[in-house]
Amino acid sequence: MPLWKVYHPVGAYSAQDKKEFAEKVTAMYSRVPIPKFYVVMIFEEVAAESFYVGGASHGKFVRLKIDHMARTLPGPIIREWWVKAVDQLIAPFVRDRGYDWEVTIDEVPADLWSLQGEIPPPFESHAEKRWVKENKASPYGLQEKLPVGDLFMPGVTEKSAG
Amino acid sequence: MPLWKVYHPVGAYSAQDKKEFAEKVTAMYSRVPIPKFYVVMIFEEVAAESFYVGGASHGKFVRLKIDHMARTLPGPIIREWWVKAVDQLIAPFVRDRGYDWEVTIDEVPADLWSLQGEIPPPFESHAEKRWVKENKASPYGLQEKLPVGDLFMPGVTEKSAG
């Protein structure tokens, strides 16, 4: 998580622009925190004659297609906030350069995903924390799949009493 | 909604073909009706040596990958009808030119989507109707999120009596 595919006009971004864009996107996700190497970005130029919006060729349009697999955004408040946060992040690369733009985020199955042959460890597990620190995928065992936080939740009696 | 990605043989479509194709697709969706600028089409040439069907290189194959986010197709009748309608629409660009073809439609989260930084207004709302008319995204408030149709549904008593 995530994969960012950026369809953009020919020549819209220099190599330096793309690097800065990728760094900003990576920084946003690393604050979740998730391992930085989870963030993959692919830039693809599309000629105006192959890019249509509302049936008309559009030479100044950027279409961002994002896949999330590591996390689901829970609940309407966080989902709206995230869409807005993404929009602020990308503004210097779209709005401020006079491009029109559109963003969609898809949520794909977290359990049908692998990195270097390893299925990513559970959210907030010891293994995930180690992957964040080492910034690369490596094998982990059952022990490391345990959560960093509390192992137990309040039991039946406590909940019934709640 | 929607994004149409068309993977096609090198030189399969002229700029004029692509424009006509995009116009036809846009016309189909605008009859729903949804704003025309929701319809984005990206054409991408794939060389025969990079395109495989059943393990064999295929130089006359068109693969259409469609994302829907504005609307979900409700129920089996409408879903089958839509698949057939799409197939009729594309026939002049695939079957009638001697290409093999395949189509898939994915339905991605409508609430993780933005256009020019605006989350699209609710289905059949006043704001959506204005977007259809103006054919561009613009800010809207709570008032415009209300439906064009009836504000109230039959209440508890009426339903119980029904």
Place this chain on the structure above:
Amino acid sequence: MPLWKVYHPVGAYSAQDKKEFAEKVTAMYSRVPIPKFYVVMIFEEVAAESFYVGGASHGKFVRLKIDHMARTLPGPIIREWWVKAVDQLIAPFVRDRGYDWEVTIDEVPADLWSLQGEIPPPFESHAEKRWVKENKASPYGLQEKLPVGDLFMPGVTEKSAG
């Protein structure tokens, strides 16, 4: 099912490599069994300056993005097994060549899918078996939509007795 999109470094694979890769992938799915022509693979070169992992340009990275529509992988055991099976299959094309790699599989609606204008027949139906044998899409009727296996399941009485 399935569509395999392979984003890879410029020049990573020769035409012969791509053919062998596609043949191996097709062989894996044909053992399910599903018709061979369901398996589509698209290779796409991405220049290092357009490919970012963790905010850094990466010239030796392969990103595989797979869509499944014919089948859903049922349950956690089979899902994990499949991810591992895919990883073994691709190892000669990624790990053994010194590339880093990542794989995601998405499951898209099976009922919003068509091949040559035909909605694929039900899983394990007579029509599907014929498509496997003929290795091409063709019309089929209600009769051929029936399952190859038992038409009836144990009835209410038997189940209650069970």
